[in-house]
Amino acid sequence: MQITLTLISLCLLNALKEAFFLILAPFLPDQMKDKGIPNYYYAPIFTAYTVCFFITSLIIGKYQASIGRSKVLRLGCICQVVAAGCFIAINYIDQATAFVIIGFIGRSIEGVGAGFIQTAAYGELMIQFQDDQNKIVSIMEFAGGIVFFVYAAFQGVLIKFVDVDPLKESRVRHNSSFTSWVQPNLRKDEQLQYQRFTFAQSESDLQNNDLLGKMRLDSTHSQDKPVYEEIGYLTVMRNKRALFALFSIFICLNLFSFPDTILADNLESTFKLDTSMVSIIYAAQCFGFLVTSPFAHKVIDKYECVSVMILAMVIQCITISMIGPSKLLGFPQDLWISVTGLVIGGMTFPFTIIPAYQEMVDAVNETGRKYEPQKLNDTLVALFNCSFTLGLFVGPFASSYIALGTSFTTCTDAEALICFGFMTLYFLIVFVPMKIKNAKNAPKKGTAEIDAISRNSGSINVEKEELL
Secondary structure, eight states: OOOOHHHHHHHHHHHHHHHHHTTTTTTHHHHHHHTTOOGGGHHHHHHHHHHHHHHHHHHHHHHHHHHOHHHHHHHHHHHHHHHHHHHHHGGGOOOHHHHHHHHHHHHHHHHHHHHHHHHHHHHHHHHHTGGGHHHHHHHHHHHHHHHHHHHHHHHHHHHHHHTOOGGGHHHHHHGGGGGGGOOOOOOOHHHHHHTOOOOOOSHHHHHHHHHHHHHHHHHTTTSOOOOOBOOOHHHHHTSHHHHHHHHHHHHHHHHHHGGGGTHHHHHHHHHOOOHHHHHHHHHHHHHHHHHHGGGHHHHHHHSOHHHHHHHHHHHHHHHHHHHTTOTTTTOOOOHHHHHHHHHHHHHHTHHHHHHHHHHHHHHHHHTOOOBOHHHHHHHHHHHHHHHHHHHHHHHHHHHHHHHHHSOHHHHHHHHHHHHHHHHHHHIIIIIHHHHHHHHHHSOOHHHHHHHHHHHHHHHHHHHHHHHO
């Protein structure tokens, strides 16, 4: 796979978007406490991002081909800058109601921008690198993960260094958002239709590519065009394998993000850690993610996606229990157990997220129906992003209220049980029937040998007849 300017630009843009997603995570609760705002307002503010991300992904996934991916990317960047302005403004607001309203609006606009950016970036790269889609998902997730890790590890140090209130750091972060205006040269519609990917380096090259694209269009008017079936969200979701792949993405991101709203308070109250140590422990999960995400596609190439995902879920059930640490399993309340659970859990998440997309592709292709490649990719990317964001929404939102009503360890036990239940259903409903079907379709050894002998004897008889 060739590394191109488009790939680098879109990875950078997606990474900046991921960093901004967690900009409020460990510090906003402290700021709300200082202003006398109840804790139960934090979850709606934090998860407004994912609700808007979810809705935007559904809409843009359907219409981005007609709008144009370059325009969608620009709109995403504009939304991120506007959101940064909202986060800067709440630093100077002491009135509780105004703080909550502006924070909610800023998070919502940020979610819309993230939906624009991620849907357009993934859709573009999946079309350009159709033979390396697993690698593309791996690279994009790695780019986001490395920014998660660096930002989570050092944001506490940065805040102390500049000696400002926590959210004033957002203006430092978003001075760099203007670099996301780097415009990758995306393919034209003509290039898209004929799978010719040319990367324009100048205005003259771009014009030449347009002319070549029109010439290709004219030259094929007389040829028969392939007939494609219509594909929509329901078409994919009616497929059992694709539906479980979508749910696996949701479960994975739910497990990945549920500590966002509750881990900091637990570390401070249970283990008496300061802000810097909390940031480092937050980064432990991202560190584990970075260790395995660049290599996950190699494992997927050798083994079945479903087998890899189920094994990853088994490990995740254990690691989520360790984060508590689980009272249900009788783990001692030691910090090293929680950190180990975060690291190992982070290492398993790429083996759920990355093969899930390939599993969706395989499930749709297994039906034998022919779909227009661009629409198929846009549909799958939109559903992938929707499951992604739904997990990011449900995880922090539900965990915050479960932890408030019970405790942090009870919340982690509940998450582990949910993961175990889904993994069991996945194994019984998808994995076992798939194995039975493959065993029935696979020719037996004796039958294969007889077929080979009969084919050889048949060819010998034909040769004899020709000689006669």
